[in-house]
Amino acid sequence: MNAYKARREKLAASLAQRGIAMAVIEDTEGRRNPSIRYLSGHPSDALLFITSDARSLLVPWDVNMAAKMASVDQTAPYTDFGRSPFNAVEGALKRLDIPKGSVIDLPSSTPYPLYIKYVETSPDYDFVCQEESCKETVVNMRAVKDQAELELYRRVSAITDQVMDAIEAQVRSGAFKTESDVALFIEKELRAKGCERTGFDTIAAGPSRSFGIHAFPSYTGAAFGSDGMSILDFGLVLDGYTSDVTMTFVRGKLEGKRAQMVALVQKAYDEAVAMCAPGVKSRDIALHVETVFAKNDYTMPHGLGHGVGLEAHEMPSVNTRETNTWVLAPGHIITIEPGLYDPALGGVRLENDVLITEKGHEVLTHSRIVQL
Amino acid sequence: MNAYKARREKLAASLAQRGIAMAVIEDTEGRRNPSIRYLSGHPSDALLFITSDARSLLVPWDVNMAAKMASVDQTAPYTDFGRSPFNAVEGALKRLDIPKGSVIDLPSSTPYPLYIKYVETSPDYDFVCQEESCKETVVNMRAVKDQAELELYRRVSAITDQVMDAIEAQVRSGAFKTESDVALFIEKELRAKGCERTGFDTIAAGPSRSFGIHAFPSYTGAAFGSDGMSILDFGLVLDGYTSDVTMTFVRGKLEGKRAQMVALVQKAYDEAVAMCAPGVKSRDIALHVETVFAKNDYTMPHGLGHGVGLEAHEMPSVNTRETNTWVLAPGHIITIEPGLYDPALGGVRLENDVLITEKGHEVLTHSRIVQL
Numbered sequence: 001m002n003a004y005k006a007r008r009e010k011l012a013a014s015l016a017q018r019g020i021a022m023a024v025i026e027d028t029e030g031r032r033n034p035s036i037r038y039l040s041g042h043p044s045d046a047l048l049f050i051t052s053d054a055r056s057l058l059v060p061w062d063v064n065m066a067a068k069m070a071s072v073d074q075t076a077p078y079t080d081f082g083r084s085p086f087n088a089v090e091g092a093l094k095r096l097d098i099p100k101g102s103v104i105d106l107p108s109s110t111p112y113p114l115y116i117k118y119v120e121t122s123p124d125y126d127f128v129c130q131e132e133s134c135k136e137t138v139v140n141m142r143a144v145k146d147q148a149e150l151e152l153y154r155r156v157s158a159i160t161d162q163v164m165d166a167i168e169a170q171v172r173s174g175a176f177k178t179e180s181d182v183a184l185f186i187e188k189e190l191r192a193k194g195c196e197r198t199g200f201d202t203i204a205a206g207p208s209r210s211f212g213i214h215a216f217p218s219y220t221g222a223a224f225g226s227d228g229m230s231i232l233d234f235g236l237v238l239d240g241y242t243s244d245v246t247m248t249f250v251r252g253k254l255e256g257k258r259a260q261m262v263a264l265v266q267k268a269y270d271e272a273v274a275m276c277a278p279g280v281k282s283r284d285i286a287l288h289v290e291t292v293f294a295k296n297d298y299t300m301p302h303g304l305g306h307g308v309g310l311e312a313h314e315m316p317s318v319n320t321r322e323t324n325t326w327v328l329a330p331g332h333i334i335t336i337e338p339g340l341y342d343p344a345l346g347g348v349r350l351e352n353d354v355l356i357t358e359k360g361h362e363v364l365t366h367s368r369i370v371q372l
Numbered sequence: 373m374n375a376y377k378a379r380r381e382k383l384a385a386s387l388a389q390r391g392i393a394m395a396v397i398e399d400t401e402g403r404r405n406p407s408i409r410y411l412s413g414h415p416s417d418a419l420l421f422i423t424s425d426a427r428s429l430l431v432p433w434d435v436n437m438a439a440k441m442a443s444v445d446q447t448a449p450y451t452d453f454g455r456s457p458f459n460a461v462e463g464a465l466k467r468l469d470i471p472k473g474s475v476i477d478l479p480s481s482t483p484y485p486l487y488i489k490y491v492e493t494s495p496d497y498d499f500v501c502q503e504e505s506c507k508e509t510v511v512n513m514r515a516v517k518d519q520a521e522l523e524l525y526r527r528v529s530a531i532t533d534q535v536m537d538a539i540e541a542q543v544r545s546g547a548f549k550t551e552s553d554v555a556l557f558i559e560k561e562l563r564a565k566g567c568e569r570t571g572f573d574t575i576a577a578g579p580s581r582s583f584g585i586h587a588f589p590s591y592t593g594a595a596f597g598s599d600g601m602s603i604l605d606f607g608l609v610l611d612g613y614t615s616d617v618t619m620t621f622v623r624g625k626l627e628g629k630r631a632q633m634v635a636l637v638q639k640a641y642d643e644a645v646a647m648c649a650p651g652v653k654s655r656d657i658a659l660h661v662e663t664v665f666a667k668n669d670y671t672m673p674h675g676l677g678h679g680v681g682l683e684a685h686e687m688p689s690v691n692t693r694e695t696n697t698w699v700l701a702p703g704h705i706i707t708i709e710p711g712l713y714d715p716a717l718g719g720v721r722l723e724n725d726v727l728i729t730e731k732g733h734e735v736l737t738h739s740r741i742v743q744l
Contacts, residue, residue, distance in 0.1 A: 030404070065585075067715070111482060112483070112484045112487040113501065131485040187555075192593070214416075214437075217568035
């Protein structure tokens with residue numbers, strides 16, 4: 001049995017248990033959801049219907065792509081339904097013989113006005129759209145990586161490490177002078193090494209721009225690795241799965257507040273990674289880092305980390321929000337990325353990907369703060 | 373008065389007319405909306421509140437970035453509201469002194485479960501969330517470009533033409549051999565010419581992959597410009613605004629069905645562009661192209677075109693859907709991009725950006741089908 005079918009059967013079991021006859025999974029412009037890929041192999045732009053007895057119907061925008069990449073029971077082109085999601089759902093209910101009166105789960109991301117239209121188009125069914133929809137069920141399934149996914153993460157982490165080593169060497173040698181030099185090297189190298197794309201827009205922010213959490217534009221012709229602090233935040237995607245690392249390059253004598261910022265970020269990072277283990281609440285790790293910074297009158301303007309996988313940001317959460325009740329478990333892969341920013345002095349951030357294991361954790365990538 | 377303020381005043385007038393006290397505009401992961409940039413200059417990740425008397429409050433994730441880029445009346449950091457959109461809306465209602473009982477417009481993209489939470493958090497207000505929300509009001513404002521925007525489009529179109537000329541020369545000379553060669557050249561050139569990024573993932577699909585509407589991955593180490601048909605679809609972003617063009621490169625003797633596909637796409641393109649003028653329904657242009665293809669037993673698996681601007685796909689619509697009631701007007705900028713695809717023979721697509729003028733149209737970019 002292939003991995004996609006196994007995942008669909010797991011989801012179907014959850015549907016059956018909750019009295020849901022059919023789940024709707026959607027990936028479209030404005031509402032991207034790589035769970036379509038997770039469950040079918042089809043990379044994007046489709047509706048996927050899964051029944052409580054594990055039958056599946058894929059409605060892709062591009063049937064040629066589906067023929068090459070999808071592994072599902074049935075496929076029907078979106079044009080069969082006039083490219084209308086409401087008609088596609090109506091058609092799926094018929095083709096999959098779903099009895100009238102059944103409960104149909106819509107993704108939690110369904111906009112309020114579209115929810116109303118689904119109900120109007122197929123009035124004989126009981127549509128539910130809740131914060132904990134089947135979309136979240138799959139997101140939670142994706143949080144725990146299986147063996148095939150762990151194998152991919154070892155490969156993409158090794159490639160990411162190689163690229164970081166090459167970048168450090170060329171920033172040190174002076175071969176890379178600008179943000180673009182670094183970012184375009186990554187674009188070229190990742191493809192040469194068999195990756196498909198970056199996991200998100202590479203952020204290469206030299207000393208003039210590293211004060212921002214997300215530099216904008218993400219890279220420019222500005223100097224990188226020159227006097228001050230430069231941040232490089234990037235991820236490489238292998239077969240859909242992304243790494244996510246951040247290096248900081250510091251050039252010049254490290255003193256005063258800047259030295260304090262660098263030391264605090266390194267300390268926060270070390271202590272946070274040391275806490276990573278099964279049974280630990282990710283919120284407690286984030287609260288610990290907040291305390292480390294607060295004792296020195298610093299505040300981190302973003303979360304401590306996040307899960308990674310088919311998306312750059314996925315479950316489990318790793319932040320201080322009260323709603324974050326995640327308990328780390330074997331198979332979770334999270335980033336730990338403390339950072340501090342000062343409009344005048346620039347920013348420093350250190351980020352690696354950490355796998356939670358039965359015994360504790362394994363740091364998969366090996367980024368660092370580089371003193372030039 | 374700056375452009376942002378002028379746009380907010382136009383939106384506010386629409387709010388006042390419709391009895392809406394405050395509009396909520398949101399740009400966040402999963403629900404991107406560059407209207408925040410259009411209305412405030414702030415590029416991303418924020419909530420923006422605009423009242424019917426044109427007062428504005430920006431709640432950015434990154435206050436440092438807002439201090440540099442935003443032009444609004446008031447700014448309050450997201451952390452003031454515990455990084456909760458529900459609390460931020462509640463806080464905005466207080467800070468902007470919105471009377472209880474007032475109508476508050478939520479974006480049409482608001483998921484059903486979040487709509488419920490807004491209502492629960494601020495029960496004293498009348499929240500509306502409709503298909504035609506203020507989000508659409510701004511989208512419709514954005515469809516008609518003002519003078520500043522037209523000036524930008526002339527510049528980004530000229531840069532796009534230069535990059536296409538350089539690519540054609542280097543594909544002809546054999547300097548570019550792979551999809552990556554072409555795509556990375558674009559990444560490098562655009563920054564050298566002052567653009568900020570590509571408008572979307574560049575699609576460079578050599579003969580082995582051009583059969584797909586959206587090749588996946590978008591570019592690889594595969595051959596480009598070799599025997600058969602290669603498609604290159606890319607856009608360059610200048611100050612937020614993207615161009616969008618597609619070139620097809622054909623190498624080898626053009627005969628049989630492949631020759632027919634190329635000729636039909638060129639004919640469909642020429643006739644569609646000729647129809648572009650104010651007062652013309654964009655749907656009629658798309659229906660005409662459908663007829664051209666249908667007479668020869670071909671079907672185009674995607675829409676004929678779309679508006680471009682701060683997003684690669686925006687209003688006006690240019691497709692055959694019955695819901696497309698757009699009438700072209702001066703200031704609209706649309707793509708015309710007929711294409712045909714065959715799993716065995718590959719694909720051909722030709723796309724340029726067309727400005728609707730008082731007298732008819734002006735083709736802004738100059739892509740073409742290149743016979744090698």
